[in-house]
Amino acid sequence: MVSDRRYHPIQTRRKRVKSIILRGLGTATPPFYVTQEEAYEYFFTHFSLKPAERDLYRRILLDGKIKGRYLGMDTKADVLETDPDRLLARFLKFSRSTAIAAARRALAEAGVEPADISGLVVNTCTAYLCPGLSSYIAEDLGLRTSIRFLDLMGMRCGAVIPNLEAAAAMLVRSDEGPVLSLAVEICSATIFPGHEPELVVSNSIFGDGAAAAVLDLSKENAQDGLxxxxxxxxxxxxxxxxxxxxxxxxxxxxxxxxxxxxxxxxxxxxxxxxxxxxxxxxxxxxxxxxxxxxxxxxxxxxxxxxxxxxxxxxxxxxxxxxxxxxxxxxxxxxxxxxxxxxxxxxxxxxxxxxxxxxxxxxxxxxxxxxxxxxxxxxxxxxxxxxxxxxxxxxxxxxxxxxxxxx
CATH class of the missing domain: 3.40.47.10 (Thiolase/Chalcone synthase)
Structure with a gap:
């Protein structure tokens, strides 16, 4: 089951040994915050819940360990939205803004300007876009038009690690500047009312957020980066x-x-x-x-x-x-x-x-x-x-x- 891929120190054209480092790491969430108590009251009021369903919502939302979640919504009423086009529009709005906020924090910590970024890898699974989010991220950040880019889809919760691996591979193949790795999910765009326990669990524990990492090659014989x-x-x-x-x-x-x-x-x-x-x-x-x-x-x-x-x-x-x-x-x-x-x-x-x-x-x-x-x-x-x-x-x-x- 386990793949056998490894990243040894990089040999550049000048034969200097370098390592792949994480130079900056940024996280962000949408601004709208809902406590679990508020979520329970809203579901109880606006969803048609069977007794067992209501009890499971209560156990998770009121007795569980989550305090609250950040959601890509303007109001709580967005929970009731079922139109696919409107859901996709909401995904695009909040995935862009949240990803950009995370990216700017990562770039600031790394001391890197957007124009310095030579590669971009973006992953998401909570909506489908064509072109992918990379096109929007590149536009919003003002990245160079010659950038190498990759969109990863369909991998769900584990996707950020292969995202980082793909970004590392870009650095291995070319020493043209840092690579930006971005993971963003608007899980609230996939809220799906229903009586099945799996839907109750999904509606109760998933939140929205984005994380960005700036990967770079280390300076010769240096212990820089995070x-x-x-x-x-x-x-x-x-x-x-x-x-x-x-x-x-x-x-x-x-x-x-x-x-x-x-x-x-x-x-x-x-x-x-x-x-x-x-x-x-x-x-x-x-x-x-x-x-x-x-x-x-x-x-x-x-x-x-x-x-x-x-x-x-x-x-x-x-x-x-x-x-x-x-x-x-x-x-x-x-x-x-x-x-x-x-x-x-x-x-x-x-x-x-x-x-x-x-x-x-x-x-x-x-x-x-x-x-x-x-x-x-x-x-x-x-x-x-x-x-x-x-x-x-x-x-x-x-x-x-x-x-x-x-």
């Missing part, structure tokens, strides 16, 4: 394809989310992560920082179990889920941003990004923190066990078969 991009790994497990996907109904995207997703996701990322660690002669104890996609408390609990990690190791993923919900593909970079801001990683420490998505796919990235990451304030005090691992949104008593290798 992190060094060491290596990538991926896996594809088609036998579980139907467990996590979008379907189109009436011109709209309808989420399909099986009860088995937490176990399948944890099993697939464990396999990919283990392969990547073995390739570099590392163990899990060599990883100081884990940035795991915050797909939900059940997902994180299963990942911690499979990787034999203490819940404290995933505290930054839990924090992002609590404050933003599941934003799909940008989420893991929100986690990395919080690690940089609050975790005080030391130069030379290793980290790993883990995410999974449609396909069924899983992705991992091995990183090494640089001196540029060590300038953040002391982290807030955290509790060892906040009850995160006990949370479970799926129907009690559900039996899930053991997931084996693909």
């Amino acid at each position: 992190v060094k991009m060491v290596d990538f790994a991926a896996g594809l497990c088609p036998r579980y394809r139907e467990e996590l996907r979008y379907r189109t109904e009436g011109g709209r995207l309808r989420n399909h989310l099986s009860r088995r997703v937490p176990v399948i996701g944890a099993s697939t990322v464990m396999e990919v992560a283990s392969g990547l660690l073995n390739r570099h002669g590392l163990s899990r104890n060599d990883i100081a920082w884990w940035a795991v996609h915050p797909g939900g408390t059940a997902v994180l609990a299963q990942v911690a179990k499979k990787l034999e990690l203490d819940v404290e190791a995933l505290r930054f993923s839990y924090s992002i889920f609590k404050n933003y919900g599941n934003m799909s593909s940008p989420s893991v970079l929100f986690v990395l941003r919080e690690i940089l801001d609050s975790g005080r990683p030391q130069p030379g420490q290793k980290g790993m990004l883990l995410a999974f998505g449609a396909g069924f796919s899983a992705f991992a990235e091995l990183i090494e923190f640089s001196s540029g990451s060590h300038h953040k304030p002391e982290p807030p005090e955290t509790k060892k066990n906040d009850g995160w691992h006990d949370a479970e949104y799926w129907k009690p008593g559900t039996k899930i078969e053991n997931i084996t290798k693909c």
Whole structure:
């Protein structure tokens, strides 16, 4: 299942050894914020809910761990929109503005001007556009017309890691300037009222956001940037394809989310992560920082179990889920941003990004923190066990078969 791709130091035309580094990282959300209590009141008032459906909304929205979510909407009434054309227009409006905000923050941290960007990679799964978002992003930022660009579609929550890998490949092939990597999702454009538990869960936990990363080649023998991009790994497990996907109904995207997703996701990322660690002669104890996609408390609990990690190791993923919900593909970079801001990683420490998505796919990235990451304030005090691992949104008593290798 695991691919074997690795990124060694780059040999430029002058034979100087360079590394791929993350020079700037920016995150952004739409301005409209809704607490889970407000969402419950609105759903209760405007949706025709069956008793079991209402109870599940209550359990997730009122008793769950998410405080609130940022949504690409002008008013709460946008939740009721079902016209595909209007939904697409709303997606385009908020995906552009949110992505641009994240990109400008990343560029500012990197000290890079838009005109310096030589490549652009954009991923999204919450709407289909032709041309893709790259055309709009390039226009809004004022990027050069000779830019190399790529749009990634259909990969869902794991997509930002192959996005970063594609951006790294652009740097490998050409030393023409930094490459901008952008992940943006407007999950609220796919809200789909319905009585099925998977729709209740989807409507209750997904939020909107964007993350941008500026990738560059390091200066000769320098420890610059925030992190060094060491290596990538991926896996594809088609036998579980139907467990996590979008379907189109009436011109709209309808989420399909099986009860088995937490176990399948944890099993697939464990396999990919283990392969990547073995390739570099590392163990899990060599990883100081884990940035795991915050797909939900059940997902994180299963990942911690499979990787034999203490819940404290995933505290930054839990924090992002609590404050933003599941934003799909940008989420893991929100986690990395919080690690940089609050975790005080030391130069030379290793980290790993883990995410999974449609396909069924899983992705991992091995990183090494640089001196540029060590300038953040002391982290807030955290509790060892906040009850995160006990949370479970799926129907009690559900039996899930053991997931084996693909």
